[in-house]
Amino acid sequence: MNFDLTEERQMLQDTLRRFLAGAEGDLWPQLAELGVIGALFSEAQGGFGGAGFDLSVVFEELGRADVEVPLIDNALLPGLLLAAAGESVEALIDGSERLAFAHNEQAARYDYNWVETRFENGKLTGEKSVIVGADSADSFIISARHAGTPEAEQGIGLYRVDKAATGLTLRAYDLIQGGRGADITLENTPATLLMEDAYGAITAAMAAATLAVSAETLGSMQTAVEMTAEYLGTRKQFGRPIGTFQALRHRLVDMMVELEQARSAVILGAGNLDAAPNERDFVLSATKNIIGRVGRLVTEESIQMHGGIGMTQEYALGRFAKRITMADHRFGDTDHHLEQFIALGVGV
């Protein structure tokens, strides 16, 4: 066993950390230029990474930094689906194109098999809800059912849809954690078939996204804990740093204990991203469940130990807290993954 990063990944981490520390302006072309998007895809897909540990390195750094870039939504997810359909990912990797994958529907909650949007006679009709990164995308990959009941794993296809396509309405809004989301309504919207039976490709892409959001949250939690440690060392009340009160410093250590758990969970998830689907999803459910639990602890404790200042919009901690908490609302929450873990554990 070896828990060190390879030289290339170490370099990727260092470069990205330096870049994000002083980043300004539109990050997208700069990230593409740095090769960050390419690192999300394998050589076979046209990139130069694509393994679990490439993803965990990239997204942990994004999470540590006070930036919000829809890299999961406008690159990773749609790129993996394009690749699965045998299409080129080049335009995503060089940053010239941004796509979004519109899959989630209100009744689906966190289940990937639940699709009610219909594909009939070359046209899509249905509603997609809370699609992150939709309005920063140039066009969409949309899932729809050409056969079967709403929950059937068979009969879900992937389609490409132009953003300006007829019958497509985009209602965009800000998200709590920063960035934008949208609801998309489709009414006889013309679409091009990408993939006929896509459930396997969807779950594989979602597994990668689950790892990515977990690593990103790990990075944000790391920052939140560091900020709290620093604050406890500098904020004085009763004539001394509040970190001298055991009631606080012991809780800081409790956060650290859980943060290490979260780090291991992300490493486990990264190491199993290429495992057989059931095993992959079993481990990633464990990862996401831990991230959800530790995320809540870190959010609540770091705000509490900051006192009033932790409650303000201006102070960066709040932004990290919101990203950490909202990650529990993406790709399955703590309870959803507990259920998945139980269900899949029977078979693994």
Added chain:
Amino acid sequence: MDLSYSEKDEAFRAEVRAFLAEKLPKELSEKVRLSQDLEKSDMEFWHAQLNARGWLAANWPKSFGGAEWSAVERNIFEEECAMADAPRIVPFGLSMLAPVLQKFGSKAQQDHWLPRILNGDDWWCQGYSEPGAGSDLASLKTRAVLEGDHYIVNGQKTWTTLGQHANMIFCLVRTDTTAKAQEGISFLLIDMNTPGIEVRPITLIDGGAEVNEVWFTDVKVPVENLVGEENKGWTYAKYLLTHERTNIAGVGSSRAGLAAVKRIAKKVQARGRPLIENPHFAARMAQVEIDLMAMATTNLRIVSKAAAGQAPGVESSLLKIKGTQIRQEITDLARRAVGPHAMPFASDALDASNTPLPDPYDAGEVAGPYFNNRKLAIFGGSNEIQREIYSKHMMRGAK
């Protein structure tokens, strides 16, 4: 022991319900239910309704025209108001300053300020905390120097809740810099329209504008606005804090919050079934409900020990800790319940067109309140400070 409500209690509950049904407009209760921002006029409206009914001063002693409700009556009132999504009564004048004036104010101060509080002539805010003086309130630095018949006040207060609406602020100020920290503090009533006062908003984590910084530069305050004696302010401040903690358990608002979570969980679909049937979610909900049942009784046990019109003792620290834990747990349940729909940020209009956000579960904002309610364990003496207070009480014999 008798756990049942008396006939008189039940009659009172019916009276409160009838009042709410008649006087609380639907648009207002909907705003409260959906966690939307209330206008100043909304809060003033509700204040006036309660005053007209004689229910505003209900907790004041009879000698000041109050009704001296019993703990049970107070509880019934709070619970019914919360369940009906009534706006909260802004507490700063009514339940913080008033008890201080009643106990320590001069006759002239009582005669002048108390009726104005009831009539809503003044909107009071609380000027205790400073950037360097939060938990360690006694270290406050805002200075007041007596010059002739005026104090000249310089310094800064912060976290001043709803200070943007206030025309009056009660402040703790330092009048003696040589004495021990607690012994050089005075309690001043300051007109917010005095030259030299500047109010700057602080935006909170959920985007809301409920707190402010208040800056004082050579602000002239007439000496008759000193409450009680100079340098005795700490005693009054502590007295006020015990009143601040009277309704700290927030049982009514927890009940309302839990009822809202149940409503949402019936609407949300998970795997083709209502979320309320999902065993994990149901277990989370049941756990909070069980805690709340017990806590409601703890609350009644503790507050009924205090005489009518009086604040409970040191046990209010225990109520604050458990009460806020439960309230926060409920906001956590609400955000879980709506799933991905927790993400849309309601304080910004949809596509800048002022169209409301998609809200398929009629839940209103849920993530915002989750973050906003972190404050419950921070203000009014943080939960850590409550533990300090209570542990000192328990360990008072220890050397």
